[in-house]
Amino acid sequence: MELRLLVTFEKVATVLSFTRAAAELSYAQSSVTSQIRALESSLGTELFDRLGSRIQLTEAGERLLPYARQILELTEEARTAVTSAGEPEGTLTVGTMESLTNHRLPPLLELFHHRYPGIRLALRTTIGDETRQALRQGSYDLGFLMEAETDHPGLETAVLAAEPLALVAAPGHPLTGAPPATADLLAHPLLATEPGCAYRDLFERELTSVAPVSFMEFGTIEATKRAAATGLGVALLPRIAVAAELAEGALVRLEWEPPFTLWTQLAWRAGKRLPAHARLFVEQARKLLAEQG
Structure with missing residues (x-):
């Protein structure tokens, strides 16, 4: 099996589209099709079922x-080991999120910039399902998650x-x-980031167990906490994202403890x-967050 044929097969199997695979590999679609056929011929079996405009992997695939x-x-x-002369190098595409990028990751990014210049980091801001899907498809090498669950199908x-x-x-x-009761919160305007954010979704689930709820939604954590600081309502946010505002007195912390715990995690396929x-x-992410406490 030729390596280039396996590269093409893996890409088509990941995106399940000859057209998209050709675009991402910078090939003509006919080249992708001929390479897949060549691989199928060498193995003596079909790797994809063609279902009209769709494809799916066969059992052999x-x-x-x-x-x-x-x-x-x-x-x-092997290529990295031979060419790097002992210095770590390579590109990492990492899914992250606003709160971590702004408040937890700067020391980690600074460390890699100065100590490991051969490692190129490409950060992609996504959350929840989008990050997990990108990891499963191979679009991201690593992804930060902030979730209540720590077991994610298809991921380590x-x-x-x-x-x-x-x-x-x-x-x-x-x-x-x-300390307010959960029902007390419903009598006041509630502010939140977009749906799909784990802590917003869990907060909404907790509130709707008492009564229907609606949020005034903002696109970012920064916009949400500024709205809270101007008196528009209350918001549940990562403590690290509001630490400066709490210290300065721009925000106050209400004595309501969420009945769920979120875990910051680093995941891969x-x-x-x-x-x-x-x-x-x-390894360095583990060390950094342990030091941050």
Whole structure:
């Protein structure tokens, strides 16, 4: 089996589209089709079922895919080992999120910039399902998750730390001073980031167990906490994202403890052999968050 044929097969199997695979590999679609046919001919079996405009892996294709990925990953690791002269290098595409990028990751990014200049980091801001899907499809090498669950089908996960949350409002808000019941929150305007954010979704689920709820939605954490600081309502946000505002007195923390825990995690596709520079990133991320507490 030629390596270039396995590269093409893995890409088509990941995106399930000859057209999209051709675009991502910078090939003509006819080249992708001929390479897949050449691989099928050499193996003596069909790897894809053609279903009109759609394709799907055959049983043989499903069996080949993990081997193809292992071969390609080992090939890249061998290339890196030969050409790097002992210095870690390579590109990592990492899914992340606003709160982590702004408040937890700067020391990690600074470390890699100065100590490991051969490692090129490409950060992609996504959350939840989008990050998990990108990891399973191979679009991301690693992805940060902030979830209540730590077991994700098709992924392996390093749990880095619990991520405390804080319910915040402007100073002088009526709910300050005494622990409010969950029902008390429903009598006040509620602010939130977009759906799909784990802590927003869990907060909504907790509130709707008491009564229907609606949120004033904002696109970012920064916009949400600014709205809270101006007195528009209360918001549940990662504590690290509001630490500065709480210290300055621009926001106050309400004495309501969420009945759920979120965990900051670093995930990658199950069965993926992480190259040395990816393992280094996981190791340093573990160390950093342990130091941050």
